[in-house]
Amino acid sequence: xKSVAHTYAEKALHSIRQIESSSSAKEYGRLCQLFPSMLLxxxxxxxVAFFRSKASNDQPSNHERYLSDMGAALGISNWENxxxxxxxxxxxxxxxxxxxxKAAVWFKRYAEAILRVEASDSMDA
Numbered sequence: 274x275k276s277v278a279h280t281y282a283e284k285a286l287h288s289i290r291q292i293e294s295s296s297s298a299k300e301y302g303r304l305c306q307l308f309p310s311m312l313l314x315x316x317x318x319x320x321v322a323f324f325r326s327k328a329s330n331d332q333p334s335n336h337e338r339y340l341s342d343m344g345a346a347l348g349i350s351n352w353e354n355x356x357x358x359x360x361x362x363x364x365x366x367x368x369x370x371x372x373x374x375k376a377a378v379w380f381k382r383y384a385e386a387i388l389r390v391e392a393s394d395s396m397d398a
Contacts, residue, residue: 278375284346285379289387292338301335302390305380308339312377317370321352339380346376 275283292301304324311320321340328337340352347369349355355369384390 277372278379281346281376281379284342285376285383288342288345288380289383293387297335298388299390301339302384302388304335304339305377305384305388306390306392308343309374309377309381312370312374317366317373318356321356325352343373343376343380346379347372 289302289305292298295301308320308324311323315323324336324340328334328340344350344352344355355361356366361369
């Protein structure tokens with residue numbers, strides 16, 4: 274039986290390996306570094322809203338791809354439905370936020386190790 278951390282690590286590694294040879298790998302890696310800190314400062318709803326606002330309808334963006342990859346790691350197919358304020362208690366929201374943070378750490382680790390993204394490469398939100 275796999276631990277939750279093991280599952281997050283596998284999903285993150287798969288996502289990083291898929292984008293590794295892409296021309297936008299560095300930008301994706303920077304988002305992997307940005308997401309955990311934004312989550313801690315702003316909360317999950319606002320962080321997801323920010324990433325969704327950066328996604329373009331015309332062309333898939335790294336923001337959209339990151340949310341999709343993070344959703345796959347957490348078992349979320351639709352962020353809007355998952356984070357709707359009507360169906361989620363505060364306890365469930367905190368639990369999902371903690372799970373997202375634990376998964377985001379794996380994305381960040383692999384971005385640093387495989388994509389060679391460093392803290393000095395961070396981009397502004």
